[in-house]
Amino acid sequence: MMEVDKRDGQFLHRAIRQWQQDQLITDVQAEALQKSYSVRSNDWQTITLYIFIAAISCALMAFGSLVLDEKWIEVLRKKFSLTDGVIAFLFAGLTAFLCYQGWRRNRHQPAFSFNRELFWLLPVLSTGVTVVYLGKSMDYLGGNYGVFWLLATAVYATVALTLHSRLLWMATLICLIPAYVKLTYYLTGDGPYFLGMNLPCRMALLAAVIIGAGWLMKRSAIFLPAKEITWGGGWLLFLLSGWLISIFGNCGTWEEWQALRQVHLLWWVVVFSVQCILTLLLGIRTKDDLLRDLGVIFLLLDLYTRYFEYLWDRTNKGLFFSILAVSFWWLGKRLEKYISKRKGTPG
Numbered sequence: 001m002m003e004v005d006k007r008d009g010q011f012l013h014r015a016i017r018q019w020q021q022d023q024l025i026t027d028v029q030a031e032a033l034q035k036s037y038s039v040r041s042n043d044w045q046t047i048t049l050y051i052f053i054a055a056i057s058c059a060l061m062a063f064g065s066l067v068l069d070e071k072w073i074e075v076l077r078k079k080f081s082l083t084d085g086v087i088a089f090l091f092a093g094l095t096a097f098l099c100y101q102g103w104r105r106n107r108h109q110p111a112f113s114f115n116r117e118l119f120w121l122l123p124v125l126s127t128g129v130t131v132v133y134l135g136k137s138m139d140y141l142g143g144n145y146g147v148f149w150l151l152a153t154a155v156y157a158t159v160a161l162t163l164h165s166r167l168l169w170m171a172t173l174i175c176l177i178p179a180y181v182k183l184t185y186y187l188t189g190d191g192p193y194f195l196g197m198n199l200p201c202r203m204a205l206l207a208a209v210i211i212g213a214g215w216l217m218k219r220s221a222i223f224l225p226a227k228e229i230t231w232g233g234g235w236l237l238f239l240l241s242g243w244l245i246s247i248f249g250n251c252g253t254w255e256e257w258q259a260l261r262q263v264h265l266l267w268w269v270v271v272f273s274v275q276c277i278l279t280l281l282l283g284i285r286t287k288d289d290l291l292r293d294l295g296v297i298f299l300l301l302d303l304y305t306r307y308f309e310y311l312w313d314r315t316n317k318g319l320f321f322s323i324l325a326v327s328f329w330w331l332g333k334r335l336e337k338y339i340s341k342r343k344g345t346p347g
Contacts, residue, residue, distance in 0.1 A: 002037040004190045012037060084137035091130040093154075098123040104164050120167040127155050146182030153179050161223055169226045173210070192252025201250055204241035210234030232290050234273050237280065239298045246272035247305065273302055 214231035280295025
């Protein structure tokens with residue numbers, strides 16, 4: 001009997017049902033085809049993923065304890081009279097060695113593996129140390145930290161696309177955010193506005209650029225997971241920025257936001273609600289499960305946020321959540337019927 005994963009199993013089920021409805025095969029043949037394959041369980045793969053997530057978390061905490069406090073590096077510096085530039089050079093050499101080892105691993109075993117992907121955490125961390133000490137050796141160009149964040153982003157991106165690493169590409173996008181934030185603050189002299197935008201509005205602009213980059217990457221021959229991560233990461237940042245804007249508007253300081261009446265933010269609330277609905281509809285129309293799920297999650301977050309902002313002290317809590325429960329039950333039922341209709345299965 002052929003084993004397939006869950007997605008392929010659903011596709012085969014729909015195809016056989018359609019052939020049966022179109023009378024291309026008999027009921028007996030359809031039943032025989034349905035029994036000719038089995039859906040492979042992904043439980044062990046899921047458990048493996050959780051184990052590696054735990055390993056990454058522990059590795060980051062170990063890195064923080066050993067490197068970020070700089071104690072052992074300072075001991076080596078004093079013992080061997082090392083300068084910041086020399087330390088940066090040594091860690092750059094370590095990064096190159098680790099990337100070479102990763103390249104050898106991928107060449108001998110090109111199939112994806114959590115074990116091999118976890119290895120890329122080492123060059124991610126060593127690159128970070130390299131850039132930090134390079135910045136120290138240059139006094140961060142007078143406090144322009146964003147340039148060095150941008151340098152780390154460029155290194156991560158180059159290595160990720162060259163050696164096909166998902167983890168390094170995620171590091172690229174994560175590193176791009178503080179690089180952008182630090183550069184905008186440096187250009188404004190740590191002012192609250194950049195081109196008339198506060199921080200959440202600036203993040204929405206960056207997210208739009210990342211989404212555009214993801215759209216272009218989908219039409220190129222770039223490493224496939226990099227396209228998916230860029231597309232998903234851009235939309236996540238876009239919706240998260242929209243949520244923050246719906247709370248703070250375009251206020252540049254905490255004092256300004258505190259003095260602003262809540263009713264003046266209603267326009268931003270409406271914009272964010274429309275943003276969530278359009279994302280949901282776009283996900284359904286293009287059959288993009290990620291966009292669909294993000295639209296639903298942030299729409300729920302929007303509703304709960306508005307409740308705590310406007311209605312927490314004015315309504316009965318039990319009544320409010322009862323209405324929400326019935327509303328989401330009705331919405332789920334409608335979506336379930338729609339999906340069942342598309343799949344050709346009874347609702």
